Amino acid sequence: MTGFRTLLYKEVLRFWKVSFQTVGAPVLTALLYLMIFSHVLEAHVQVHGVPYTAFLIPGLVMMSALQNAFANSSSSLIQSKVTGSVVFVLLPPISYVEFFLAYVSAAILRGLLVGTGVLLLTMVFAVPALVAPLWAMAFIVLGGAIMGALGMVAGIWADKFDQLAGFQNFLIMPLTMLSGVFYSIHSLPEFWQQVSRFNPVFYMIDGFRFGFFGVSDVPPEVSLAVIATSFLLVSAATLALLRSGYKLRS
Numbered sequence: 001m002t003g004f005r006t007l008l009y010k011e012v013l014r015f016w017k018v019s020f021q022t023v024g025a026p027v028l029t030a031l032l033y034l035m036i037f038s039h040v041l042e043a044h045v046q047v048h049g050v051p052y053t054a055f056l057i058p059g060l061v062m063m064s065a066l067q068n069a070f071a072n073s074s075s076s077l078i079q080s081k082v083t084g085s086v087v088f089v090l091l092p093p094i095s096y097v098e099f100f101l102a103y104v105s106a107a108i109l110r111g112l113l114v115g116t117g118v119l120l121l122t123m124v125f126a127v128p129a130l131v132a133p134l135w136a137m138a139f140i141v142l143g144g145a146i147m148g149a150l151g152m153v154a155g156i157w158a159d160k161f162d163q164l165a166g167f168q169n170f171l172i173m174p175l176t177m178l179s180g181v182f183y184s185i186h187s188l189p190e191f192w193q194q195v196s197r198f199n200p201v202f203y204m205i206d207g208f209r210f211g212f213f214g215v216s217d218v219p220p221e222v223s224l225a226v227i228a229t230s231f232l233l234v235s236a237a238t239l240a241l242l243r244s245g246y247k248l249r250s
Contacts, residue, residue, distance in 0.1 A: 001098065003092060003093065003094035003095070003098045003102075004094075004098040004101055004102050007089065007094060007098065007099065007102035007103075008101075008102040008105050008106055010102075011072070011076060011102055011103060011105075011106035012106050012109060014076060014106075015072055015106070015110050022068070022071075022072070022110065023068075023110070023113050023114055023117060024117075026064050026067070026068050026114045026117075026118075027064070027114060027117040027118050027121060029064070030060045030061075030063070030064045030118040030121075030122070031118070031121050031122060033056075033060055034053070034056060034057065034060055034122050034125060035125075037052075037056060037182060038052060038053040038056060038125060038126075049215075050128075050213055050215070051126065053125050053126040054126040054127075054128045054129075054213075055128075055209075055213075056181075056182065057118075057119065057122045057123070057125075057126060057128050057212075058128060058136075058205075058208055058209040058211075058212045058213075059180065059181035059182065059205055059208075059209060060118055060122065060181065061115045061118045061119045061122075061140075061208070062115065062139070062140060062143065062181070062204060062205050062208045062209075063176050063177075063179075063181045063205070064111075064114045064115055064118045065111035065112065065114055065115035065118075065140055065143065065144055066111065066143050066144065066147045066176055066201065066204065067147075067172065067173075067176055068110050068111050068114045069107040069108060069110060069111035069143075069144040069145075069147040069148045069151065070107070070147040070148070070150055070151040070154070070168070070172050071110075071151065071168070072106060072107040072110045072111075072148065072151065073103045073104065073106070073107045073148045073149075073151030073152045073155060074151035074152070074154045074155040074158075074164055074167075074168070075151075075155070075164075076103065076106075076155065077103070077151075077152060077155025077156060078155045078158050078160075078161060078164050081155070081158075081159070081247070081248070082160070082161070086248060090248060090249065096239060096242035096243050097239070099242055100149070100152070100235070100238060100239055100242055103148060103151075103152055104145050104148040104149055104152070105148075106148075107144060107145075107147065107148025107151060108141055108144035108145055108148055111140070111143075111144035111147070111148075112140065112141075112144065115140060128212045128213065129212055129213055129214075130211065130212055131211070131212065131213065131214040132210065132211045132212075132214060132220075133211060134211075135207065135208075135210055135211035135220055135224075136208055136210075136211025136212060137211070138207075138224065139204055139207040139208040139211065139223070139224070139227070140208055142204075142224075142227050142228065142231055143201075143204035143208070143227060145231055145235075146200070146204075146227060146230055146231050146234055147172075149231070149234045149235050149237075149238045150172075150234055150238075152238050152241075152242075153234070153237060153238055153241065154167040154168070156238075156241050156242075156246060156247050156248060157247065159247070175199055175200075175201045176201050178196070178199065179196070179199055179201035179202040179204070179205045180196065180202050180205050180206055180217065181205055184217055185197075185202065185217050186217060197218075200226060200227060200230045202218075203218065203222070203223035203224075203226040203227050204223070204227055206218050206220075206223055207220050207223035207224060207227070210223070
């Protein structure tokens, strides 16, 4: 596993060298979301008996972690392809499984760092309970792994930065923003509640929030089963692309 450790170190160093941009900026963005929404809605909204600001914090933590996990692996691959430096990763005897594990692990780590930063800063406004920390950890790690693998798919598929931006703006952003970060799906009309249940990110957010408050829109066991299945499917697709060398060796 020497190749895995070396590639993981390279990927972690890549985002940590510009941590002001890759970690600090997303934390600030989440903090601004919290300040605006909590100021407007705190006195008017409670969800599952939880004050709105406290309810909002786990959603922002998870949303930030997921978006940055995706951004880490996708940006690394597209930069390597555009600059031609991907050849230096492909030439050494690194198996496609090590390749996959290194990129996904780095994505999870960046997501955890951003999520922890968001949680620590937003606790100035409200301190959410953490009644089931193992559930919360399971959801954020699995969610980061799914987004890291999906980021690899996007980075492999895209030939240009604008294609990757389209993937992020028209798929990842809607999935995360419309996943119950800012609301409970029970506040939606029945039709949109059913539509939300087809969004795998909804189960990540809802399950993670269960780890804080012990309440959720869907039983956490169901949410965990959905995202575990999603992880297996996305991982299988990513490994198949890596094994074939699609758009990497040509």
